[in-house]
Amino acid sequence: LRWNRNCSKLPLPPGPRKLPLVGNFFDMPTERQWETFLKWSKQFKSDIIHLNVAGTSIVVLSSIEAVKELFEKRSALYSGRPRMPMVVELMGCNFLIAFMEYGNRWRSHRKMFYEGFNVGAVEQFQPQELAAAHELLRRLLRGSADVVNDFRHFTGAVIMNITYGIDIRGADDKYIKIAKEGIERISTASMPGAFLVDSIPALKYVPNWIPGTEFKRKAINWKKIVQDSLQLPFAETQQNIATGTARTSFTSINLRLVEELTGTELEEQEAVIKATAANMYLGAVDTTVSALGTFILAMLLNPEVQKKAQAEIDSVVGSGQLPGFADKPTLPYVSAIVKEVLRWRNVTPLAFPHYLAAEDEYQGYRIPANSIVIGNAWAILHDEAIYPDPHSFKPERFLLSEGKLNPAIRDPETVAFGFGRRICPGRHMAVAALWIVVVSILSTFNIDKAIGEDDREIEPSHEYSPGVVPTPLPFKCSITPRSPQAVEMIQATS
Numbered sequence: 001l002r003w004n005r006n007c008s009k010l011p012l013p014p015g016p017r018k019l020p021l022v023g024n025f026f027d028m029p030t031e032r033q034w035e036t037f038l039k040w041s042k043q044f045k046s047d048i049i050h051l052n053v054a055g056t057s058i059v060v061l062s063s064i065e066a067v068k069e070l071f072e073k074r075s076a077l078y079s080g081r082p083r084m085p086m087v088v089e090l091m092g093c094n095f096l097i098a099f100m101e102y103g104n105r106w107r108s109h110r111k112m113f114y115e116g117f118n119v120g121a122v123e124q125f126q127p128q129e130l131a132a133a134h135e136l137l138r139r140l141l142r143g144s145a146d147v148v149n150d151f152r153h154f155t156g157a158v159i160m161n162i163t164y165g166i167d168i169r170g171a172d173d174k175y176i177k178i179a180k181e182g183i184e185r186i187s188t189a190s191m192p193g194a195f196l197v198d199s200i201p202a203l204k205y206v207p208n209w210i211p212g213t214e215f216k217r218k219a220i221n222w223k224k225i226v227q228d229s230l231q232l233p234f235a236e237t238q239q240n241i242a243t244g245t246a247r248t249s250f251t252s253i254n255l256r257l258v259e260e261l262t263g264t265e266l267e268e269q270e271a272v273i274k275a276t277a278a279n280m281y282l283g284a285v286d287t288t289v290s291a292l293g294t295f296i297l298a299m300l301l302n303p304e305v306q307k308k309a310q311a312e313i314d315s316v317v318g319s320g321q322l323p324g325f326a327d328k329p330t331l332p333y334v335s336a337i338v339k340e341v342l343r344w345r346n347v348t349p350l351a352f353p354h355y356l357a358a359e360d361e362y363q364g365y366r367i368p369a370n371s372i373v374i375g376n377a378w379a380i381l382h383d384e385a386i387y388p389d390p391h392s393f394k395p396e397r398f399l400l401s402e403g404k405l406n407p408a409i410r411d412p413e414t415v416a417f418g419f420g421r422r423i424c425p426g427r428h429m430a431v432a433a434l435w436i437v438v439v440s441i442l443s444t445f446n447i448d449k450a451i452g453e454d455d456r457e458i459e460p461s462h463e464y465s466p467g468v469v470p471t472p473l474p475f476k477c478s479i480t481p482r483s484p485q486a487v488e489m490i491q492a493t494s
């Protein structure tokens, strides 16, 4: 009580002036929020700023020191998630780990995820990742109309294989479609401020016939789509196990581990396996696709980076074979490209919001109870003091003069995947998938700007979709084999 009394006398962190009742509602940016948050942070000379959006307290952290202190050292306080009635309660997304309250249910799901995807465990997935990367090369060889869509197919194929042991059939595979639609609905519904029911949860009890409750009808339709992505692939794996045709996968391994159980214990364990599997798919696809799209855009802007990487690959791997995971230690420039992709236009600029239930203090400021606390990962990854000329794509920043990776430069992987106990549990697999695609494409293809009908180069728009995971909007580019030998090597992979 004494602590609380002391805290309450402290001032709030600085921030833009608040109006009565609505607070900073009208100051809130509707796009690229991370840039405005950093601007305020500089304006108020503080790595912690406070906003009040129509009664909701929002705290934004924009330095590595602040996120480490609050999200890591005080993780017992800062590992919650804000209540999201639209997506969790109305759309039934309570099976998604990212939205779960911090507690035992979250722990049991997260534990199963960790066992499948920790740094050692993910090595077992390398053969599937390599096979899918080769399939991607074959797709690109046939000609790519939309490279971002090709990446969606690649990520879908890897994840469906690892998670359920299911093969994806073509670009319009039903599981790819279901997941794409599910992710789109979840992304729209979880955008802060998109639905009034998130600010006034009691609205969920208003009867459906009352005007203004379209959100309830949307929630019913969207719930069905999301449920399909949870239920259908899991049911197919169960069916395959029953008929003895199931391949080894995350789901089949875990279902076998619990087959001795009975009754509610079995039901509970099956529910955790089913939910964890769906999390893999829904957590992996858009994030990985976004990073790969950014990689292509970076190559279009920086042809010299592409040439340097190709020279490194040719000198290490040799021109007669395709690279594999074993080459990673000898290809530091390629690894530096992956790090720069994760830094330059990081996939989740504001990570995901954390939630503070009880009042706290930081640097003499009071952080009110029930605050949404956001780590501005974009600001940290664009800090000029650590990454000079932060808006340029420069893999060299991660290298020593002799070409090895420089351990003294902060690795973007420690920021781009979020913070503390909620840090992305799929990060090791994500980095492996990014690396194998980047190295495979660079070793066999040239990435250039497309040429228009007027014989001029077409500049990509560099526009990204709105949402929690901004993804490059479709753009034109030319991806052509580097040599006849590259074509032969790719064809030989089938």
Ligand code: HEM
Pocket: 097, 098, 099, 100, 110, 113, 117, 279, 280, 281, 283, 284, 285, 287, 288, 291, 347, 348, 351, 352, 353, 416, 417, 418, 419, 420, 421, 422, 423, 424, 425, 426, 427, 429, 430
């Ligand atoms: C480039 C790829 C990826 C990026 C940038 C990324 C980023 C993130 C971020 C920022 C968070 C929130 C962390 C926080 O709350 O502080 C997160 C959570 C999560 N990610 Fe990823 N992710 C990626 C790939 C993946 C993959 C491949 C999987 C699954 C195999 C995955 C599964 C999850 C899950 C389940 C959570 C929720 C964790 C929790 O709330 O405890 N992610 N991710």
